[in-house]
Amino acid sequence: MKEKEMLMKKKRLWIAALVVGFILVSVALTAKGTQEGPTEAPKGPRAVEIFSWFTTGGEATGLAALIQEVERVYPDMKVTNSVVAGGGGDQFKAVLVSRMRGGDPPDTFLVQPGGSLIETWVKTDFMEPITDLFKSEGWVDVMPANMLDLLRYDGEYWSVPTHVNRTGNIWYNKNVFAKYGITSLPDTYPQLFTLLDKMKADGLIPVAMGTLRGYEVGQNFETILASLMTVEQYSGLWHGNTKWTDPKVTEALGYLKKMMTYVNNDHSAMPWQDAIEYMISGKAAFLNVQGDWVDGWMSAVKDQRDVSMIARTAPVGCKTRFLFNCDTWALPKGAPHRANALDLLRVFGSKKGQEAFAPKKGAIAARTDVDLAAFNPYLRTDIADFKAHQLYPSVAHGVAASESWRASFLDEINLFATKTGDIVKTQAKLQAIADEELSRK
Secondary structure, X not given: OHHHHHHHHHHHHHHHHHHHHHHHHHHHHOOOOOOOOOOOOOOOOEEEEEEEOOOOHHHHHHHHHHHHHHHHHOOOEEEEEEEOXXXXXXXXXXXXHHHHHOOOOOOEEEEOOOHHHHHHHHOOOOEOOOHHHHHHHOHHHOOOHHHHHHHEEOOEEOEEEEEEEEOOEEEEEHHHHHHOOOOOOOOOHHHHHHHHHHHHHOOOEEEEOOOOOOOHHHHXXXXXXXXXXXXXXXXXXXXXXXXXXXXXXXXXXXXXXXXXXXXXXXXXXXXXXXXXXXXHOXXXXXXXXXXXXXXXXXXXXOOOOOOOOEEEEOOOOOOOEEEEEXXXXXXXXXXXXXXXXXXXXXXXXXXXXXXXXXXXXXXEOOOOOOOHHXXXXXXXXXXXXXXXXXXXXXXXXXXXXXXXXXXXXXHHHHHHHHHHOOHHHHHXXXXXXXXXXXXXX
């Protein structure tokens, strides 16, 4: 198990180093391609290539529906759907780096806004702004201001969001919770741990968890941070206004350390799709902090199996706090089929396009004017909460910080949760990581 964890850590560090390293070396070398791009082929279908990691479950069915909408609007367009499997896109990002460095960009690719988009690609001059598309399509008027902030840099917009996922959810077995007379988690962590102690004594696995992909412990930790901090304090961690030695970080690490004592022993060997089986079978009470994509997974499998026992509730302290991830599509400089890519992005950001994609993925639209009838009751609740709640960007999914910061953060939190448990040293290391990352800006 130690060898597997070391390999996972080395892989994340390699991917982050590859992203940062190739950018530093290649910025001066990638003048290839202009904003106009190469000349389009005058005959045959209008080709366009999209590049992502959406290969399974609701992600795949949603993307297929979105491509179908593109080809409905543009019957002469043929979309090539290039994908690289791997939860969270780590493998995909390594391939993307290779393609971009080699002068072989796709027409558009999937990227998280904020740190992943701006720090990794925009500031290094690999991308073309699409501000004119935002203006012509009226997207500035139908997307929330805080969403637009993540897409904007130096007065320009750089990518089109297709959906928003709430990352901080607790998915639980209704039958197990009923035995304990509850339908939600307690309001405080001490109360939660008292409940989990009772469940453990009764022979249950209190918390089902799969950490194979590497982001899951970090996602849990950022949720605990959000439960204890204001938006300003939380965001300050990524902008230098809040120190990682802050007492609230100390408290959050203590709660994470305690939480890990209640999870299944084989968590490091499985993704959440396997860990959820403990919860479905009644061997575990709930699945620890996973996003709306669980709803997309449930929708994809509901005709093959019974998932009616699964329900969602808020993590401790997060009833009015919305942790989110957002996936967007950007336009590289030198896109082989630039004009076609712009037409495709026009559909991706359209009302019909988002209504086709987001519900099947298990997500809400990035637009605020979509038809609520296209979304199930669960997602309609998310739509209302997204408008009303405090919004906290996820670092585990690359929104709050750059790729290199995300990788270092996840490695340190995974090491703390599974090995050292040393709160003081971990806070010092997290602060050192922050100092290094902030010095690059």
